[in-house]
Amino acid sequence: MKQAKITVVGLGPGRFGLITLESWQLMQQAKNLVLRTRIHPTAEEIEKRGLTFSTYDGFYEEAPDFETLYTHIAKDLLRRAEEEGDIVYAVPGSPLVAERTVVLLREMAKASPVTVEILPGMSFVEVLYTRLGIDPIEGLTILDAEDVNTLKDRPAQSLVITQVYDPIIASDTKLMLMDLYPDEYEVTYIHNLALPDESIRKIPLYELDRQKDVDHLTSLFIPAK
Template sequence: MGITIVGLGPGSFKHITLETWELLSNAGTLILRTAKHPCIEKLTAQGIGFTSFDHLYEQANDFSSLYEEIAQSVIARARQGEEIVYAVPGSPLVAEKTVELIRTKAKTAEVSLTIIPAMSFLEVLYTRLGIDPINGLTIVDAADLATLPPDLATGLVITQVYNRQVASDAKLTLMDYFGDEYQVTVVRNLGLPDEEVTKVMLFELDRLPVIDHLTSVYVPARPVRSKVFSLDPVVDVMARLRSPGGCVWDIEQTHLSLRRYFVEEVYEVLEAIELADGVKLCEELGDVLLQIVFHARIAEESGGFTMQDVIDNVTEKMVRRHPHVFGSITVRDAAEVVLNWEQIKKREKALERTGVLDGIPVGLPSLMTAYKLQAKAAKVGFDWDNIAPVWDKVFEELQELREAAALPAVAREREAEGELGDVLFAVVNLARFMGIDPETALNVTNNKFRKRFAYIEIKLKEQKCRWEDMDLASLDILWEEAKKKMSLE
């Protein structure tokens, strides 16, 4: 007793090997998994008798139980003393669940088993789609799609897409991996005269005119983002731009000339954050990174420091200032983390900073400078105990500004400027007590004004009106429209 398993090839009779044809022609008991195969017409024409399991397909509740029943039947007949040739579509060892089950059961049942090499549909598929499997390919039965790993990184070939229901189930599973509009290739009747190769979006997979036992699906690998990133590309680009024969403008830049660009890029990052625009934020962070690389390159050319020094220094600093993470210190909450951070900074800067207000960069925007001056003064107790006198101070400074504005012209210009500065300083202090960053708050208002003003411009164009044709009352109506519209967004 014994079983010989052969493959009928991917489709056309010309793909059957000579060895397989001899076994089919001389088989005592020839059993086909399915008679739905292009080669069967040739077998019938040659008078070769066979049986198949097609009747089970109509009765089975699911493919798992179907394949199990087929395997048990083949093994049972072999144990009864029959020499069986079991033929499957394609190659016996490519996506053939029944063969896998028969191999396992044959060992237990002590039934001899021989598997004959055969050509699978994959060889045709590789050729038609220009795929080299050495780059990685996962082949899976449609019934086993749920077992795919969530981080699948290879291309995917799905076999046994028998009908529209199987295609629908496959579609729903695949859309969880790749999204609705991921493009896949559906192949049908590979190697036959009426071969079909169709590209569709995943959501269209079960809407094809014909889906049958000769249908398979190829899903290209998702673009894989490297888990390890490198700054080398941008560092190399900057080195090229600054080298002889590079960009004249980049070569001429210095640390001083680049200052305003750095500030501009930072504010564009803040705008992207406020807009909750992830794409814009990604782009603007790249622009900030470019500025850092630019400064590092200039420093490296003069023998100061390199980009690697920048990375090493900030890494060491972060480790040093987080002893509760990288050391043995424990903290109770975020407030204690900040306290530790400030104490460590104070120790690190002890030799550099002798005054309470030391360490505030000269080039900071004025609102940020005022905020930091007040915060540093507060650390040594130069501060109010609560917010009430802060409100009083704001009103006091506003009154003094009003009085300065009423002075004669010569004195007014000198006094009003100072009093306006006092008002702004007092408002910054109020922001600090309220836990609001004044620079960010003003930036939010600037962007809000820009969007509302743009709305008015659009409306004027729609109404074919000129600015000079509008009075303030009419413009104020449009302004209120803009406020109401944007409050709903």
């Protein structure tokens, strides 16, 4: 009996054209295409091109926290692969950049008859390097907004904060960063990167939670200076 397989692909940082050709071809060929969420700019474009898919958006309403949510998704993917056969699982950005479900899926698959293959994809950071004109080889720390409290000292290198996804997280992030940086420290606010209405603007740190467009496509760049 053939062993079931889950192939994980990335949807890119937002614009449909940033999906890799390899990933797009696999999505087109998939009998079972599953997106972690349809709340991603490319989901509508995928539908326009005639592909059908299921998502885990319903799981978001039931889970008490993100770790529980991502664990449930990983377990369900393995269950579905055993029952239904091969799955192509598509996640926002790159599968191994800030994608907890993929980390959990890879670990859980070790005790499962299902194999997991993870393909490379473009993440938002490649676009960010280009837009800001920075070279990551000079040093860059990337953190999820919920992990900012792990910073005990001001980093020697520049800092990127991802998933500043609502005003509450923005406020918490601002307060934690203000323990390390001056209130008026100039930071770069990044919204809808790689989309037609992309906005990249410099603001003082204390104004972070006053921005009107904070959502799941908001990030922050803090230069080392």
